[in-house]
Amino acid sequence: MPEPATGVALNTVEVRFTGGMLALNRLLMTLQNKRMPVAGFTLGHDPEGMRATILLDCPTEPALRYTAIISALEDVTEAGPAQTIEVALVETSADWQTAAGRAGVEAHENEGTVVVTGELEKVDGFLAGLGDDVEDVVRMGPVARPDVRGGV
Amino acid sequence: MPFYDALPDYPLRHVLTRHEQAAAHAADGYARSTGRVGVCVATSGPGATNLVTGLATAQMDSVPLVAITGQVGRPALGKDSFQETNVMGMTLPFTKHSFLVEDPNELYPTMRRAFEIARSGRPGPVLIDVPKDVQFAATNDNGYRRLKEAPPPVESPGLERTAMLLRSAKRPLILAGHGVTLGGAEMELRLLAERTGIPVVTTLLGISAFPDDHPLYLGWPGMHGQASVNRAIDRSDLLFAVGMRFDDRITGAVHKFAKDAKVVHIDIDPSELGKVIKPTVGIAADAKAAMRSILGHLDDISEGEGCEQWREELATSQEPERRRKESVRDEYGPIQVMEAIKGTAGPNLRLVTDVGQHQMWAAQFFEFTKANSHITSGGLGTMGFALPAAMGVAFAYPDEPVWVIAGDGGIQMNIQELATIREFGLNIKVAVLNNGYLGMVRQWQQFFHNRRYSETPITGPDYEQLTAAYGLSGRTISEGDDVEEAVKWAQEQEGCTFLDFHIDPEANVYPMIPSGMSVNEMIEEDGA
Numbered sequence: 001m002p003e004p005a006t007g008v009a010l011n012t013v014e015v016r017f018t019g020g021m022l023a024l025n026r027l028l029m030t031l032q033n034k035r036m037p038v039a040g041f042t043l044g045h046d047p048e049g050m051r052a053t054i055l056l057d058c059p060t061e062p063a064l065r066y067t068a069i070i071s072a073l074e075d076v077t078e079a080g081p082a083q084t085i086e087v088a089l090v091e092t093s094a095d096w097q098t099a100a101g102r103a104g105v106e107a108h109e110n111e112g113t114v115v116v117t118g119e120l121e122k123v124d125g126f127l128a129g130l131g132d133d134v135e136d137v138v139r140m141g142p143v144a145r146p147d148v149r150g151g152v
Numbered sequence: 153m154p155f156y157d158a159l160p161d162y163p164l165r166h167v168l169t170r171h172e173q174a175a176a177h178a179a180d181g182y183a184r185s186t187g188r189v190g191v192c193v194a195t196s197g198p199g200a201t202n203l204v205t206g207l208a209t210a211q212m213d214s215v216p217l218v219a220i221t222g223q224v225g226r227p228a229l230g231k232d233s234f235q236e237t238n239v240m241g242m243t244l245p246f247t248k249h250s251f252l253v254e255d256p257n258e259l260y261p262t263m264r265r266a267f268e269i270a271r272s273g274r275p276g277p278v279l280i281d282v283p284k285d286v287q288f289a290a291t292n293d294n295g296y297r298r299l300k301e302a303p304p305p306v307e308s309p310g311l312e313r314t315a316m317l318l319r320s321a322k323r324p325l326i327l328a329g330h331g332v333t334l335g336g337a338e339m340e341l342r343l344l345a346e347r348t349g350i351p352v353v354t355t356l357l358g359i360s361a362f363p364d365d366h367p368l369y370l371g372w373p374g375m376h377g378q379a380s381v382n383r384a385i386d387r388s389d390l391l392f393a394v395g396m397r398f399d400d401r402i403t404g405a406v407h408k409f410a411k412d413a414k415v416v417h418i419d420i421d422p423s424e425l426g427k428v429i430k431p432t433v434g435i436a437a438d439a440k441a442a443m444r445s446i447l448g449h450l451d452d453i454s455e456g457e458g459c460e461q462w463r464e465e466l467a468t469s470q471e472p473e474r475r476r477k478e479s480v481r482d483e484y485g486p487i488q489v490m491e492a493i494k495g496t497a498g499p500n501l502r503l504v505t506d507v508g509q510h511q512m513w514a515a516q517f518f519e520f521t522k523a524n525s526h527i528t529s530g531g532l533g534t535m536g537f538a539l540p541a542a543m544g545v546a547f548a549y550p551d552e553p554v555w556v557i558a559g560d561g562g563i564q565m566n567i568q569e570l571a572t573i574r575e576f577g578l579n580i581k582v583a584v585l586n587n588g589y590l591g592m593v594r595q596w597q598q599f600f601h602n603r604r605y606s607e608t609p610i611t612g613p614d615y616e617q618l619t620a621a622y623g624l625s626g627r628t629i630s631e632g633d634d635v636e637e638a639v640k641w642a643q644e645q646e647g648c649t650f651l652d653f654h655i656d657p658e659a660n661v662y663p664m665i666p667s668g669m670s671v672n673e674m675i676e677e678d679g680a
Contacts, residue, residue: 022240022252029244061426068423068436074249074269 010039010120011056011063012144014082015070018049023075027052030073036066040144053082053144086123087140090114094133099126154287155193155222167547167576170568172199174540176206177566180215181544184527185502187336189216189270190544196222197235200281204243205534207277211246212531213357214334216275218266219247225285226254240281248276256289274421275334310433311442314392314416315449317433321390321414323462324350325370330357330530331395331419337440338362338523341394344443347450349458351466353381355396357530360520370466374402376512379663380469382671385410394418395439398428399531400667408670418442477517484631486510486585489653490517490557492639493583497553501525502545504554506538506562509591512661514557536565539582543569546578553643554579560586560612560652570622573648581642582650584615587657595660599675615652626650 017023024043031038031054040055054070056063063081071079090096096114100107103126105118116126120142127134159166169175172194179190190210194203200221210217223229224236240250249269251262259282266278318324332341338361345352345368352362353370362369371378373385385391391413396402398417403409406428417424417431418439425434435442480487490513494501503518504527505511511528520526527545529537542556563584573580585591594608619626625645629638629652642649663676 022250025241026244026250033245065423065426068421072273072421072423 009057009059010084010142011058011060012082012084013054013056013063013067013070014078014080014144015052015054015076016049016078017052017073017075018077019075020050023073024050024052026073026075027070030069034066034069039142042144049077055084055142055144082144084120084142084144085117086120086142088116088123088127089138089140090116090127090130090134091136092130092133093135094130096130099129102126102129154284155220155282165547166193167543167572169540169543169572171566172202173205173536174543174566174569174572176203176217176219177209177534177537177540178544178547178569179217179219180206180210180537181504181527181541182548183210183215183217183275183544184213184541185524185545186548187334187524189218189267191218191220193220194222195235196224196239196284197237199235200237200239201242203239204246205532205536207243207279208246209529209532209534209537210277211248213330213529214275215277216270217277218263218270219277219279221279221281222287223252223281223283226283227285229283240279243279246277247279248274250279250281252281253283253286256286256291259286259291274331274419308435308437308442310416310435311445312449313433314435314446317390317414317416318348318350318392318446318450319453319458321350322459323388324348324390324392324459325384325388325413326350326352327355327373327385327391327393327396328352328358328361329355329394329396330361331439332358332361333395333524335395335420335439337395337438337443340440340443340447342366343447344450347447347453349460349463350392351384351459351463353384355399355402355530356515356528358396359515360522360524360526363521364519365521368463370470372515374399375404375665375667376516376661376663377402378470378473378516379674379676380466380473382663382665382674383469384466385413386671388413390414390416392416392418393429393431394443395420397421397424400428403428404665405668405670408672484633484635485655485659486513487517488635489583489585489639489655490514492636493555493557493581494518495636496639496643497555497581500552502527502549502552502554504528504538504542504545504556506556506558507533507535507592508559508562509587509595509659509661510557510559510585512592513585516661535559535562537562539563539566539573539580540569542580543573543576543578546573546580547576550579553581556580556582558582558584559591560584560588561590561610564610564612567618570619570624570648570650574623577647579646580648582648583639583642584650584652586612586615586652586654587659588612589657591659592661594658595664598658598660599664600666615650619648619650624648624650626652628652628654630654 037057039057042053044051103122105122105126107116175192179192183190224233270278351370354372371381373381414432416433418435420438422436502525505514538556538558546554590608616626663674665674
């Protein structure tokens with residue numbers, strides 16, 4: 001039986017593997033075959049092989065079990081937890097730098113829009129810190145932060 | 153063609169089965185009974201697709217297999233060429249790993265790696281797909297690269313905690329699965345049981361991992377397991393589960409399974425821990441190594457100590473079943489057939505069962521005293537498995553009695569292998585429990601669908617004539633005939649013999665826990 005989607009508990013698994021399309025096919029088949037609650041999937045490659053960043057919509061314990069299944073695949077050289085973050089686009093006239101510092105999120109301004117990146121609860125904290133000074137906000141939802149070793 | 157052209161030049165024994173599915177099951181039977189890797193070969197296209205059921209059967213029961221398939225030449229790949237099929241793609245869900253060898257220089261290391269992958273860790277089937285032109289090519293690389301390191305020795309804080317739980321439990325049970333047999337841990341299991349005095353139950357595939365005649369052996373639980381064993385699990389306060397995966401046929405309703413028990417779960421596959429039952433202690437380790445380590449923490453326990461009252465309670469609970477078994481022993485039917493085979497074949501018997509009612513009767517009424525002497529398809533429940541799997545067992549143990557017990561449904565699914573058996577003179581004895589139905593499905597229809605026997609009545613050939621056509625001997629046995637005499641006759645004949653037992657069409661397997669229910673909903677009596 002598949003793990004029920006929680007909608008709140010998100011865990012990210014970073015997978016490095018070799019073997020090209022056949023290995024990718026096996027990875028995808030395993031995700032489907034074991035009914036893993038995949039909420040997001042991004043794929044990249046670098047000189048060492050391919051890299052998949054998988055966002056699982058389930059609590060940490062089953063996520064670790066799923067990671068064990070993925071780790072056991074022969075093509076997989078490395079699999080482990082990665083960071084789950086959220087990106088939010090905010091319009092505000094308030095002092096967003098101070099709020100960002102307090103909340104512990106990364107933030108920068110781009111043509112009048114504040115781009116905020118951080119763990120989900122910290123983004124919540126940042127927005128709460130701005131309070132009514134938030135003029136508009138677009139939340140992109142949870143995403144996995146890929147390993148910085150290679151480009152997507 | 154290139155493979156078969158080269159074959160006579162190498163010291164390999166090749167068995168040409170009449171169907172590729174049978175080749176996979178035969179390799180499976182060989183692997184299960186010996187612990188070695190079984191090998192099967194099929195040609196491209198339909199030959200490869202015919203292997204699929206055999207590979208899935210092996211995967212579900214963690215059996216080490218290497219399947220080699222031919223493939224169209226590399227230039228023809230992806231062009232819908234004659235007998236081209238993406239066998240790698242179609243077998244991804246039920247192979248441990250698979251290779252398409254596109255570089256001839258990779259062929260030799262791939263073979264080595266395939267065998268290592270198949271037998272290491274949690275065993276499983278590995279497929280090697282070899283394009284025709286690769287088979288023709290000369291190679292100059294016989295290098296070997298290891299992909300994954302062997303698992304480290306067991307070092308888990310759970311070991312000490314497990315030992316503490318084993319010491320303090322009042323109603324503990326050891327629940328041993330196929331992993332004990334696969335890991336060659338039968339001796340460690342016995343030592344652990346005898347050191348602690350804890351009763352042992354097994355899964356269906358764990359049968360024969362612990363001797364049935366041992367005073368600590370209770371039986372096996374689950375949908376058709378003994379009622380007393382199911383109740384013992386329900387009453388237990390500690391389940392020491394080793395090399396098993398809490399299959400739904402064992403647990404029934406998971407939330408009601410062993411609800412008062414702490415659970416120690418040992419499995420070589422870490423992803424099994426917490427998959428179905430959340431363990432109190434989970435140890436990802438080889439069964440043999442883990443039990444050895446735990447024994448090291450139990451040095452100061454006296455042999456046979458502990459849980460005496462629990463053992464007495466269990467012995468009392470098994471008494472009605474023992475009496476019931478005694479009372480039907482002389483009645484014509486499945487139990488009498490089992491008794492006759494058991495008595496005639498002796499303790500060296502290797503029993504291969506198919507899937508269905510007869511499989512459950514055999515598991516219930518045989519007494520397996522020899523390790524790894526019970527071979528059956530558990531996880532996938534593959535009808536048609538037994539006859540070809542027995543070929544693998546018979547090749548591995550030509551001097552030991554090998555019996556097949558099958559139903560009249562399953563036996564017809566690979567009956568063509570009688571030709572292979574005849575060709576190689578395999579000493580396989582076949583007992584078919586013929587009730588004219590797909591019996592287990594009929595039983596479910598009886599219990600849960602108001603006796604609407606939709607598409608379960610089946611006909612079959614006259615097996616005496618059929619076996620004669622294959623150059624073998626057979627007999628038909630009905631109520632009133634001497635079962636023991638027939639079985640003795642079959643055992644004494646040279647080569648394969650076939651016994652067709654006509655039994656009560658509506659004989660049922662009891663007890664039965666309906667799917668998804670618990671021990672409290674167990675059906676024990678006839679007339680349901």
